[in-house]
Amino acid sequence: MSPMGPFRIGVLGLGNLMRTDDAVGMLTARLLDADARLPDSVTVIEGGTLGLDLLGRLDGISHLLVLDAIDFGAAPGSRMKFVGDEISRLPTSRSVHLLGLSDLLNVLLLMDAPAMEVVLLGVQPASTDWGTTLTPAVEAAKHDLTDDVLMQITLWTDDCQERDRVAQPMARQGEIAPCA
Amino acid sequence: MSRIVIDPVTRIEGHLRIEVEVEGSKVTDAWSSGTMFRGIEKILRGRDPREAWIWAQRICGVCTTVHAIASVRAVEDALGIEIPENAALVRNIIAGTQNVQDHIIHFYHLHALDWVDVVSALKADPAKTSQIAQSISDWPKSSATYFKGVQDRVKVLVASGQLSLFSSGDWGHPAYKLPPEVNLLAVAHYIEALDVQREFIRIHAVLGGKNPHPQTFLVGGMATGMDGNEPGAALNPATVTLLKQLVTNAKTFIEQVYLPDVVAIAGFYKEWFGYGQGIGNYMAYGDYTLGSHKDPAGFAIPRGMILGRDLGTVHPVDPGQVSEFVTHSWYTYAEGDQVSKRPSQGETSPKYTGPAPPYEFLHTDDKYSWVKAPRYDGKAMEVGPLARTLIAYAKGSEPVKKLVDGALAKLNLPLTGLFSTMGRIAARALESAIMVGHLEEWVAKLDDNMAHGNLKMHNGEMWNPDSWPKSCQGFGLHEAPRGSLGHWVEIENKKIVNYQAVVPSTWNAGPRDAQGQRGAYESSLQGTPIADPNRPLEVLRTVHSFDPCMACAVHVVEADQAAYSRKALVI
Numbered sequence: 001m002s003p004m005g006p007f008r009i010g011v012l013g014l015g016n017l018m019r020t021d022d023a024v025g026m027l028t029a030r031l032l033d034a035d036a037r038l039p040d041s042v043t044v045i046e047g048g049t050l051g052l053d054l055l056g057r058l059d060g061i062s063h064l065l066v067l068d069a070i071d072f073g074a075a076p077g078s079r080m081k082f083v084g085d086e087i088s089r090l091p092t093s094r095s096v097h098l099l100g101l102s103d104l105l106n107v108l109l110l111m112d113a114p115a116m117e118v119v120l121l122g123v124q125p126a127s128t129d130w131g132t133t134l135t136p137a138v139e140a141a142k143h144d145l146t147d148d149v150l151m152q153i154t155l156w157t158d159d160c161q162e163r164d165r166v167a168q169p170m171a172r173q174g175e176i177a178p179c180a
Numbered sequence: 181m182s183r184i185v186i187d188p189v190t191r192i193e194g195h196l197r198i199e200v201e202v203e204g205s206k207v208t209d210a211w212s213s214g215t216m217f218r219g220i221e222k223i224l225r226g227r228d229p230r231e232a233w234i235w236a237q238r239i240c241g242v243c244t245t246v247h248a249i250a251s252v253r254a255v256e257d258a259l260g261i262e263i264p265e266n267a268a269l270v271r272n273i274i275a276g277t278q279n280v281q282d283h284i285i286h287f288y289h290l291h292a293l294d295w296v297d298v299v300s301a302l303k304a305d306p307a308k309t310s311q312i313a314q315s316i317s318d319w320p321k322s323s324a325t326y327f328k329g330v331q332d333r334v335k336v337l338v339a340s341g342q343l344s345l346f347s348s349g350d351w352g353h354p355a356y357k358l359p360p361e362v363n364l365l366a367v368a369h370y371i372e373a374l375d376v377q378r379e380f381i382r383i384h385a386v387l388g389g390k391n392p393h394p395q396t397f398l399v400g401g402m403a404t405g406m407d408g409n410e411p412g413a414a415l416n417p418a419t420v421t422l423l424k425q426l427v428t429n430a431k432t433f434i435e436q437v438y439l440p441d442v443v444a445i446a447g448f449y450k451e452w453f454g455y456g457q458g459i460g461n462y463m464a465y466g467d468y469t470l471g472s473h474k475d476p477a478g479f480a481i482p483r484g485m486i487l488g489r490d491l492g493t494v495h496p497v498d499p500g501q502v503s504e505f506v507t508h509s510w511y512t513y514a515e516g517d518q519v520s521k522r523p524s525q526g527e528t529s530p531k532y533t534g535p536a537p538p539y540e541f542l543h544t545d546d547k548y549s550w551v552k553a554p555r556y557d558g559k560a561m562e563v564g565p566l567a568r569t570l571i572a573y574a575k576g577s578e579p580v581k582k583l584v585d586g587a588l589a590k591l592n593l594p595l596t597g598l599f600s601t602m603g604r605i606a607a608r609a610l611e612s613a614i615m616v617g618h619l620e621e622w623v624a625k626l627d628d629n630m631a632h633g634n635l636k637m638h639n640g641e642m643w644n645p646d647s648w649p650k651s652c653q654g655f656g657l658h659e660a661p662r663g664s665l666g667h668w669v670e671i672e673n674k675k676i677v678n679y680q681a682v683v684p685s686t687w688n689a690g691p692r693d694a695q696g697q698r699g700a701y702e703s704s705l706q707g708t709p710i711a712d713p714n715r716p717l718e719v720l721r722t723v724h725s726f727d728p729c730m731a732c733a734v735h736v737v738e739a740d741q742a743a744y745s746r747k748a749l750v751i
Contacts, residue, residue, distance in 0.1 A: 053392060055378045088342050103345045110333050110371045 021125030070122030253656025401638030456601030563663030
């Protein structure tokens, strides 16, 4: 999928705040919302455990960065980036919320919504039992995950600016949204 | 004779297990079990009754508003508070919106796949689908090109091997009867309905600050600001215009898509107007008034009860006659488990005596569910859209009669056909059409009040707890999407000392009582045909026709770690 609409990045944090490491996506989203380095143009969405209720929140987003706990069999706190088909190929049992996420993306496809570039940043949890704090390894990974997000935003913004440079005349006429 | 277990039942909210006994390709008996414990009642004890709704609303994430409404009404009843007309209007609009959105989601996204074969839709000729669409409705999205586009997108999804939200259907099952072209029509509308429900529920964000779980409920009224001269107020001329637009759009969809689809699909499944009859007793507390809830005569959805499918007599309903059995539920009563207790004196003492997991079958002769068994004057009742429609019809409501008679005439069916699985589905669609008409009236009335400077939204006379009696009791009733809901509260020294909720899915999904009388699901499954015991689609059809909401029925707070089930897709 390549994005067609105006450039707008959304960061979607998923997870249940009451199930220890499962909350890492949500907590990182909150951290980012308060981070001065995050460009003002980026929308942070606290997705929690919502599924299709999030449809309305994704309106107008061209680049979506999803943060969630994913069991990919590595050491707790490890981070992994999933793009394109890798997201839909992930076995649904690996993340508590992936069912909701892959369904959400499929629904957008069925609804003929404008294509969206999606990147999923996963953190290997140590535990998803009841509890309101992260385990130490995942707590530490939260800060690295924040840096990963900022880097991905820079990558996307650079790409967009490159596109704008090539398409300068159109950009000046306002046909392409600025990549701020 | 064999026993079939469906656990978990999917495309519902919450955790439901159904066990059925099958003999000669027919269900001969059934047991319905809620497999998670309820406990909100315990959480509410000791709290300020003015905040009860915030907690109670979290009983469920699907019909998010209903427990807030029942809760504030219970506290208002206990303290003798009447709310201003504007607050009644806002509550009616929020609740009516919930009702319509829930019915649309239920039909298209939770239930349709029991009747619509998605894979068969790929074989359809889009030009023929277009002809069918144009023959039953003026809905503009009906060209062959449009249906071809839908078909192509579904093909991409199916080819990816990730059926995703279509993965829970029994594709190719012999009980599917729709031609490919009608399947394609329904799939297209399934997708359109996703957008419709998403857009329509913005009404909750306008009136309640957010969705799910609107935040503007208040004992004594609503905290929704209204001011015709204040653009920052939640209700101002611009937002009222938006509300009108959202209601009009939903009305068009219901009239041009939902109702014609239900009639078209039902026409291929006429035998299902014969299956799933159930108890035959129907009850509705009634709801939706701009006046006092002490006066049921003003209810737009009437109160009443029908016994033994006799539409000739509508019996009165006295909420004091509601009581709950735990004879077959995993609770105990101080007075013993053979008695029933009124919710005003209700007791929630959990005691699990079922088998240790993993197990094959529940001990259905003994206790087998976390859902209690509510009864009215000792009688089992079905509640919900069908009950409300039958009661309104029997009471002579002209708009309801016109809609019901019109739909039955198109299907060439007698009125008795409504006592069925398909009758529940039809009633939900007809009720949506009635409700969206009320929504138009209520929004217009709110607009009129605003224009005349009537902005009162809250009655604060009894807000200060120092003005309360030392002890008092009250109850709040509401007709939620799935049926009659009641909250009972007892207040002492400014705190809640007892709280009980008897919810629609408790009435419908509840187990047997001390006399062995079956609950509504259990009763309705008798005689259900089973074509393939390995894929009991027919059982799902009848269970889904009630729109089960088990989080409501069992108020999830304590999950067995191992049994914790993924429910990210709760729509």
